[in-house]
Structure formats: structure tokens, C-alpha cells
Amino acid sequence: MHMISLDRYRQEWTGNIRRDLLSGLVVALALIPEAIAFSIIAGVDPKVGLYASFSIAVITAIAGGRPGMISAATAATAVLMVTLVRDHGLQYLLAATVLAGLLQIGMGLLKLGFVMRYVSKSVMTGFVNALAILIFMAQLPELDPARVTWLTYVLVAAGLAIIYLFPLLTRAIPSPLVTIIVLTVLSLIFNWDVRTVGDMGALPDSLPVFLIPQIPLNLGTLLIILPYALAVAVVGLLESLMTQNLVDELTDTRTDRNQECIGQGLANTATGFIGGMAGCAMIGQSMINVKSGGRGRLSCAFAGVMLLIFCVFLGPWVAQIPMPALVAIMIMVSVGTFSWSSIKSLRTHPRSSSIVMLATVVTVVWTHNLAIGVLVGVLLSGIFFAAKIAQLFRVRSELSGDGRSRIYFVEGQLFYGSVEDFMAAFDFREVLDRVVIDVSRAHIWDISSVQALDMAVLKFRRDGAEVEIVGMNEASETIVDRLALHDKPDGMVKLMAH
Structure with missing residues (x-):
């Protein structure tokens, strides 16, 4: 396995300290409602997702292969655990998380990261566009007229204005962080009637502790958790490596895919032992981090640590953050993530490439499953390539x-x-x-x-x-x-x- 030098590793921690800390702060605040939402999707207590996001972010920052990429509890892995939690309970989810991590470590040691070279540019573009659409769709419940007041739309518009206009004044402070601070202060001063982070669910009030999943250690248990663990391991690595490719392109750098597999595996294995659910890289949060200036490992680690501090020690304050501020940030991420040039390219690109891109987008949005969408795209790419070579x-x-x-x-x-x-x-x-x-x-x-x-x-x-x-x-x-x-x-x- 390729090993980075100690000097480079140190540089990845200390080469961008101020901007990494500021961007990590923004990411930590944006992680809270998502971690709670993903816990609800999986059918577990909010603290399961919050503890997972803290643990995965810190460990992947230390052991992962991609500095500046944010990993935490995600919807992609949460949806895979729903049936396991419903049929067998939380302890089996924790055991499956540990096993998924061990499988990912094994995949990294076997150097299976090379499979990403067979994912075409069309599939990557479709993956990015589909994620942008899913990120935007995830904000729609917070914009539902039946649930929110007209003031919500005003605050979202104000948040977007701050996000896009504040950088014209200065880029020293990330505009998403300014958005959160300004809207929170105004909401508290004027006591506006808008949904807040606290409305998403109760925040944990204690630090996570080491625990061993309480399950029977026998073949029957293994047969129950193995299918879920394997699905989580594959989907988690797929999303992580796709996000790693995207961040590599955005930052014009190249990082170690196999090391990322091992880092994700270590994170999930450890997370299962502190009561957390499995996770992987998050393209939305990674985009927030990169666009806010985060480039090093410190940004991801600081985001994880601050997430835990916010939830456990500053919970009452964090609970007051208005959801419109976070919705505005995620809309910014959605708009910035979508490849708008790909729409114009539909006319000029080969028809087969456009079909692959569109099929990937439609499948991901239809199934809400990134793995299925990417699989469809890769299969179509292979078919079209074979047909072209045959000609x-x-x-x-x-x-x-x-x-x-x-x-x-x-x-x-x-x-x-x-x-x-x-x-x-x-x-x-x-x-x-x-x-x-x-x-x-x-x-x-x-x-x-x-x-x-x-x-x-x-x-x-x-x-x-x-x-x-x-x-x-x-x-x-x-x-x-x-x-x-x-x-x-x-x-x-x-x-x-x-």
C-alpha cells in the first residue's frame, strides 16, 4: 500500500489551519440536522447518528486518504439498515456497522480502490447531478407550506443573499457561517416563528462510551448481519470513492483510494463500539467544506469534535439555529454541485455519453440509491463501449x-x-x-x-x-x-x- 511521507501528512494537518477551522465550524453546524434526520430514517435515536458523525469524521480525518473530505452518518447507509433495525433492533445495527468496517478494511488491503478507474466521466457527472437533485429534494420538507410560515421563505432568501453577496466584501470568513450567525441572532432578537434545529429531535447530553454490541456470537447472528454489512460496505465505499474523485478534481490533487477504504473501515468499526451507525463520505458536506476553504485533515476532524461539543455542551444554543439558515446553505451546495455545463453538453456530446449520464441521474433520483444508479451507469457505459469497439x-x-x-x-x-x-x-x-x-x-x-x-x-x-x-x-x-x-x-x- 502506498504510504504518504510524514512531512506531507503533517502539512495536511497544519497547512491551512485558519480556513480549516472556520470551514469545519460551518460543517459541524450543518451536520447536526442531517445526522438527526438520518437517524430517523434508520429508525434509531438521534444520538446514534450524532455519535456516528463525530466518530467517523475524526477517524477518517486521521486515517483516511483524502484530506478535506467530510465523512459522517449518511442517508445512503441509513436506508440500508431500516429493515435490520425493525426486525432485530439497535444492537444488530451496531454489530453490522462493525462488520461493515472490517469488510471495508479488507477491501482496502486488497487494493480494490482501482475499480474507480472503470467509472466513466458520464457516470461521474450523472452521480454529481443526481446528488445535487437529492440534496435539494431533501430540503423540500422544510419548505412545505403546510409545515412552515411565510417567514421561512424570507429567511431562506435572506440566507442565500448573504451566502452569495458576503464574499464580495471579504472571503476571510466563510459566508455560510455568517448566514448561520446572522439569521440565528435575528431570530432570537425578534422571536420569529420558524422551525429550529431543536425541532428536529433531542440532542444528546452525554459523551459516547465504549460498548460491545449485545448479540449472540454465533453463525446465526453472522448470517443475519452479513448481507446488511456487505451492502453498507459496498455502498459506503462507492459513495466515498466517488466523492473522493470529485474533491480530487475540485482541488486539483490526487489521493490514495485504498487508504480511503481503510480509513472508512476503521471509522465504521470504531463507531459501532460507541453506539453509532455506519456512514461514509458526504458529498454535500464535502462541498460545503471545500467551498468554505477547507482543504486539510483538520477541517474534518474539527467538524467532528465541534459537532460533539455543540450537541453535548452547547445543545440549548445550537437548538435555536433556525432551519432556514441550514436550508439556504444546502440549496447553495445543491446549486454549486450540479454540473450546469452538462445540460449544454447534451447537444455536443456523443449520444451514448448523454444517455449514460441521464440514466444515472434518473435511476439515483428514482431509487434514492446511489449504488444502483452508478451500477446502471457503469453497465450502460460498458455496453456502449463494447458496441463501439465492435464497430x-x-x-x-x-x-x-x-x-x-x-x-x-x-x-x-x-x-x-x-x-x-x-x-x-x-x-x-x-x-x-x-x-x-x-x-x-x-x-x-x-x-x-x-x-x-x-x-x-x-x-x-x-x-x-x-x-x-x-x-x-x-x-x-x-x-x-x-x-x-x-x-x-x-x-x-x-x-x-x-
């Missing part, structure tokens, strides 16, 4: 002067997507003494292409022709030698048996 494949032939032999020249990539064209190029009814299949300008990739080559050779031989394959490169020769049947006894029988 570059061709076979041409030359007949000898005496009409007794023919050379077939195969060009391009021979794989499952091109074997149909490969077989259609041969005239098996032609009476020949000798057939040469020249693959010097082709590459044989998979078992489908090997079987097609087998079938072509055996069909020609069945009609009495001598067949020779020439020009095979080393990689193609390796897979053909291992899998081909045309030179084996009873090759046609064995091939048809497949």
Missing part, C-alpha cells in the same frame, strides 16, 4: 489465383461483441483446399472469441480444408492455447457440448 472490427479475404485457397485477414478486437461479425465473414460452403486465418492485426480477448475461432476452424476442417492460424500475438496465443478445442481430439463434439 471497428472487420474481416476481409483474398482468394488465390488457382481458386483453391483463401486468406482471411482479421482486423480489430475479437471479443463477445464482435464474434457474430467474425463468423458471418466466413463462407463455409466454399470448396477450398487451404484456409489461412491471419490475426496479426487482431487481438483475441475472451472465451467467446476463442470458441468462435474454434468453430470457424472446425467447420472448414469438416469440409476437408487445411486450416492455419497465423500472426497471433503473445497474449492472444496464451488464451488460445489454454482454452481452444480445435486442436484437441473430438474438438467439435466438445465444442458443441458447451
